[in-house]
Amino acid sequence: MEIKLDPSRDDLPLMANTSHMLVKHYVLDLEVDFESRIIEGTIVLFFEDGSRFRKQTSSTKETCQLASNKAYKFRTPELCHIPVTNARTTFNVGYSDFVICDKGEEDTSDKDGNHDNQEQASGISSSKYCCDTENHGREDFLLVLDCCDLSVLKVEEVDVAAVPGIEKFIRPSKLTTVSEELRNEIVHELVTLPAVHWRKQLDYFVRCSQAPSCGELFFDTDTWSLQIRKTGAQTATDFPHAIRISYKTKPEGQSVTWTSDQSGRPCVYTMGSPINNRALFPCQEPPVAMSTWQATVRAAASFVVLMSGENSAKPTQLHEGCSSWHYYVTMPMPASTFTIAVGCWTEVVPKKWSSNDLMIERPFPLSETDCRYVGVCSHMEYPCRFQNAAATTQKVIPHRVFAPGCLKGVCQEILLRLLPPCLSAAHSVLGSHPFSRLDILIVPANFSSLGMASPHIIFLSQSTLTGRSHLCGPRLCHEIAHTWFGLAIGARDWTEEWLSEGFATHLEDVFWAEAQQLAPHDAEEQRELRACLRWHRLRDELRNSPEEMQVLRPSKEKTGHVSDSGASVVKHGLNPEKNFMQVHYLKGYFLLRFLARRLGDKTYFSFLRKFVHKFHGQLILSQDFLQMLLENIPEEKRPDLSVENIFQDWLESSGIPKPLQGARPPGADCGLVRRVDAEVTKWMRLNQRPRKRRRREEEEVFEKLLPDQLVLLLEHLLEEKTLSRPTLQTLQRTYCLHEQDAEALGLTLQKLMSEQTACKWMSKTPSAKSWHGDVPGCPRGLITRPASRSPGGHPALSEGTITERNPMSHSKPRELQPPGRHRRLLQCETADSAQALWCCHSSGSPW
Numbered sequence: 071m072e073i074k075l076d077p078s079r080d081d082l083p084l085m086a087n088t089s090h091m092l093v094k095h096y097v098l099d100l101e102v103d104f105e106s107r108i109i110e111g112t113i114v115l116f117f118e119d120g121s122r123f124r125k126q127t128s129s130t131k132e133t134c135q136l137a138s139n140k141a142y143k144f145r146t147p148e149l150c151h152i153p154v155t156n157a158r159t160t161f162n163v164g165y166s167d168f169v170i171c172d173k174g175e176e177d178t179s180d181k182d183g184n185h186d187n188q189e190q191a192s193g194i195s196s197s198k199y200c201c202d203t204e205n206h207g208r209e210d211f212l213l214v215l216d217c218c219d220l221s222v223l224k225v226e227e228v229d230v231a232a233v234p235g236i237e238k239f240i241r242p243s244k245l246t247t248v249s250e251e252l253r254n255e256i257v258h259e260l261v262t263l264p265a266v267h268w269r270k271q272l273d274y275f276v277r278c279s280q281a282p283s284c285g286e287l288f289f290d291t292d293t294w295s296l297q298i299r300k301t302g303a304q305t306a307t308d309f310p311h312a313i314r315i316s317y318k319t320k321p322e323g324q325s326v327t328w329t330s331d332q333s334g335r336p337c338v339y340t341m342g343s344p345i346n347n348r349a350l351f352p353c354q355e356p357p358v359a360m361s362t363w364q365a366t367v368r369a370a371a372s373f374v375v376l377m378s379g380e381n382s383a384k385p386t387q388l389h390e391g392c393s394s395w396h397y398y399v400t401m402p403m404p405a406s407t408f409t410i411a412v413g414c415w416t417e418v419v420p421k422k423w424s425s426n427d428l429m430i431e432r433p434f435p436l437s438e439t440d441c442r443y444v445g446v447c448s449h450m451e452y453p454c455r456f457q458n459a460a461a462t463t464q465k466v467i468p469h470r471v472f473a474p475g476c477l478k479g480v481c482q483e484i485l486l487r488l489l490p491p492c493l494s495a496a497h498s499v500l501g502s503h504p505f506s507r508l509d510i511l512i513v514p515a516n517f518s519s520l521g522m523a524s525p526h527i528i529f530l531s532q533s534t535l536t537g538r539s540h541l542c543g544p545r546l547c548h549e550i551a552h553t554w555f556g557l558a559i560g561a562r563d564w565t566e567e568w569l570s571e572g573f574a575t576h577l578e579d580v581f582w583a584e585a586q587q588l589a590p591h592d593a594e595e596q597r598e599l600r601a602c603l604r605w606h607r608l609r610d611e612l613r614n615s616p617e618e619m620q621v622l623r624p625s626k627e628k629t630g631h632v633s634d635s636g637a638s639v640v641k642h643g644l645n646p647e648k649n650f651m652q653v654h655y656l657k658g659y660f661l662l663r664f665l666a667r668r669l670g671d672k673t674y675f676s677f678l679r680k681f682v683h684k685f686h687g688q689l690i691l692s693q694d695f696l697q698m699l700l701e702n703i704p705e706e707k708r709p710d711l712s713v714e715n716i717f718q719d720w721l722e723s724s725g726i727p728k729p730l731q732g733a734r735p736p737g738a739d740c741g742l743v744r745r746v747d748a749e750v751t752k753w754m755r756l757n758q759r760p761r762k763r764r765r766r767e768e769e770e771v772f773e774k775l776l777p778d779q780l781v782l783l784l785e786h787l788l789e790e791k792t793l794s795r796p797t798l799q800t801l802q803r804t805y806c807l808h809e810q811d812a813e814a815l816g817l818t819l820q821k822l823m824s825e826q827t828a829c830k831w832m833s834k835t836p837s838a839k840s841w842h843g844d845v846p847g848c849p850r851g852l853i854t855r856p857a858s859r860s861p862g863g864h865p866a867l868s869e870g871t872i873t874e875r876n877p878m879s880h881s882k883p884r885e886l887q888p889p890g891r892h893r894r895l896l897q898c899e900t901a902d903s904a905q906a907l908w909c910c911h912s913s914g915s916p917w
Contacts, residue, residue, distance in 0.1 A: 082643025572658015
C-alpha cells in the first residue's frame with residue numbers, strides 16, 4: 071500500500087512505523103525556560119517489536135474488538151532504507167509505502183540545530199551510505215518517529231543491563247554475557263509486568279531512563295519525522311528497545327503556545343494543535359501506539375506545572391528558585407492525549423455555599439449504574455478502575471481548579487460549585503469514572519476553543535464563566551463526557567471525530583439535565599430547545615462549507631487502514647477550516663439522537679453502559695459501535711437499520727442526512743421553542759414599522775427569555791436580510807446584550823458585521839469584558855492584535871484590522887475587507903480581561 075503525501079495539501083502525515091516497533095512507555099525529563107521560550111531535556115522510549123506484540127494480541131483474540139480487529143495485524147519487520155533528504159524522499163519502511171514530495175526544499179537541519187552526527191554516521195542523510203559494508207550489502211533497520219520543529223541533539227542506546235537489581239527480570243542463564251538480546255529481553259520483561267506491580271514498574275522505568283549510554287545511534291530529521299538506525303541491526307528485533315533522545319523545542323513549535331495569562335504573567339501550554347505533540351517530544355503519533363508515561367518537569371519556583379497524570383503532583387524544591395514536578399499515567403493512551411500547562415496558576419479553593427444552592431453536591435438516587443457489568447476487561451492489562459469495587463461507586467472523583475489570580479472569584483462562584491453535580495451526573499449515566507482525579511484549568515485568552523479534555527485535566531476558556539451556569543455547565547459536561555468518549559474509548563482512525571465529538575455533544579444535554587435535577591418534562595423541553603439550536607447551526611454549516619469537509623467518514627471503506635509500516639495520513643488534518651467546523655459535533659449528535667429515539671432512552675443508555683464496559687481502554691471504528699448497537703435493537707425496531715445504511719445515509723455522505731430530510735424539525739413540539747417563535751413574530755412586526763409612527767400605536771411587549779431561547783431568537787434574526795437601527799437598539803435595551811454570555815455576544819456581533827449599523831460594545835460588565843475570539847458564531851478566522859495598556863491602568867484603545875490566519879502557516883495574517891465602509895476593530899484591555907470592540911462607523915450614534 072503506497073501513500074503519497076503532498077505538503078501543499080491539507081493531509082496530516084503520521085510517519086511512525088508502528089507495525090515494526092511500538093512505544094510502550096515514555097520517560098520525560100524536561101526543563102522549562104521562559105526567557106528563551108524553550109523546553110529542553112531528554113525522553114527515553116521503551117519499545118516492543120511488532121512480532122512480540124503480535125503474539126500477545128493473538129493470545130487474547132477472542133476478547134478483542136469486533137470486525138475492525140483485522141486492522142491490528144502487525145507484519146513481519148522487513149529491511150528498510152535510510153531516507154534520502156532531497157527533492158524526493160522515499161521512506162522504504164517495510165514495503166516502500168510512504169512517498170513524500172518535498173518540492174525541492176533544502177535540508178536545513180544544521181541551521182535549525184538538528185545535529186545529525188553526520189561525521190560519525192558517514193553521511194546518513196545520503197542514500198549512498200545506506201548500506202554498511204560490514205553487513206555485506208545488507209541494510210539496517212530504520213526506526214521512524216513523528217517529529218516536527220524540534221532540535222534533536224543526540225540519540226543513544228540505554229544500557230538497561232547496568233541498572234542495579236535488574237537481574238530479577240531475566241533468567242540466571244542469560245546473565246553471563248551482556249548483549250543486545252539481553253537488553254531487549256530486560257525491556258520486554260519490564261513492559262509486560264503484571265498490572266499489580268505498576269509501582270515497581272514505574273520505579274524501574276525511571277532507573278532504566280537514568281542508566282548510562284552504551285553507544286550513540288545514527289539519526290536524521292526531516293519536516294515530519296526523526297529516523298534512527300544502528301549499524302548491524304537489520305530487523306526490529308535486533309534494534310535497541312530502550313533509546314534516549316536529547317532534544318529541545320523551538321519557540322515557533324506548534325505543539326505548545328508561549329503566551330501570557332489574564333494576569334499578564336508568562337505561561338506555556340499545549341493547546342490542541344493539529345500536529346498534536348510531535349513538536350513537544352519525538353513520539354509515535356498513530357493512535358494504535360497506546361503507551362503509558364511519566365514525566366519530571368523543572369521550572370522556576372513561582373510556576374505551577376499541571377499535566378496529564380494520575381497523581382496530584384506537589385513541587386519538590388531542587389535548589390533556591392527552582393522546583394520539580396513529577397506525574398505518571400498507568401493507563402495506555404495515544405501520545406496525542408499528553409497535555410502540559412506551566413504558569414503562575416492559583417489553586418481555587420471553595421467558599422461556603424448556601425444549603426439551597428442548586429450547584430451543591432447532593433446525593434443522587436440509585437440508578438441502573440449500581441448494577442455493574444462485572445467481568446474480565448477486553449483491553450491490554452493495566453490497573454483498571456472498572457475492576458475496582460470502590461472506584462465503581464465513586465460518584466465524584468477528587469478534583470482541583472486552577473486559574474489566573476484575577477479569575478479566582480468567578481471560579482469560586484461558578485465553576486467550583488458546578489463540578490460535583492456534573493461529575494455525579496456523568497457517573498449516574500455511564501458508570502465508573504475511567505480516571506481517578508481531575509484538574510480544571512482556565513487557560514489564557516488566546517485559547518482557540520471553549521474547552522479541551524485530556525487525561526486527568528480539562529482546559530476551559532474564560533468565556534465559559536460568563537452567563538452564570540448556563541454556558542459553563544453544559545460545556546463542563548461536554549468535556550467530562552470526553553473522559554469516556556475520546557479518552558477511555560478512542561477512535562482508531564482520527565478522521566472519525568464523530569466518535570468523540572458526537573457522543574460528547576449528545577451526552578452533555580443528558581448530563582446537564584441530571585446535574586440540574588430537572589423533572590422529566592423540563593429536561594425534555596431543555597433538550598429539544600438545544601436540539602433546535604443545533605439544527606439551525608447544522609443547516610448553516612452545511613450551506614457554508616465545502617462538501618468534502620461535511621463527511622464524517624471520509625476514507626470510507628479504507629477507514630482504519632494503514633500502510634505496511636503503520637504509516638498513514640489524516641485526511642484534511644491540516645486544513646485550517648477544520649478548526650472552525652462543527653459538522654462532526656452536529657451530524658454525530660443527530661445520528662445518536664436518531665438512534666436513541668429509535669430504541670428509547672432507557673434501552674439506549676442501558677446499552678451505552680454495556681458498550682463502555684466492553685470497549686474502555688481500547689480504540690474503535692464506527693462499525694464497532696454500530697454492530698453492537700444493532701445487536702441490542704429488537705427486530706421490530708430496526709427494519710431499515712443496518713451498518714451499511716447508516717454508513718451511506720449518515721457517515722459517508724455530505725449535506726443533511728437522509729433520515730432528517732423531510733422530517734419534522736427538532737423542537738417542533740417544544741413549548742420553549744414555540745415561545746421563541748412568538749417573540750420572533752413580534753420583532754419582525756417592530757422591524758417593519760416606519761421610523762415615525764403614530765403615538766396611539768401600541769408598544770410591543772416582549773417576554774423574558776432563557777439564555778438558550780435568546781440565542782435561538784438571535785439565530786432567527788440573523789436569517790433576516792436587514793434589521794433597522796431602532797430594532798437593534800430595542801434589542802439591546804430589552805435583553806441587555808452587552809451583559810449576555812459569549813454565545814449571544816458572538817451572534818450579535820455576526821449580525822452587526824452584516825449591517826451598515828453603528829454599534830459599540832461597552833465594557834460595563836465582566837461578561838462583556840471576557841468575550842474573546844473563541845465564541846460560537848464568531849466570524850471564522852477572526853483574530854485581534856494585542857492591545858496596549860495606558861498609564862494609570864485605564865483601558866487603552868488600539869486600532870486593529872480583521873485578519874484571517876492559517877494556524878499551520880508562519881506567514882503574516884492576511885487582511886480581510888469587512889462588510890461596509892470605515893469599519894475598524896478596536897480592542898480594550900482592562901486589568902482583569904480583554905474585550906473585542908467592533909465599531910461600525912456610519913451615520914447615527916452608537917448604542
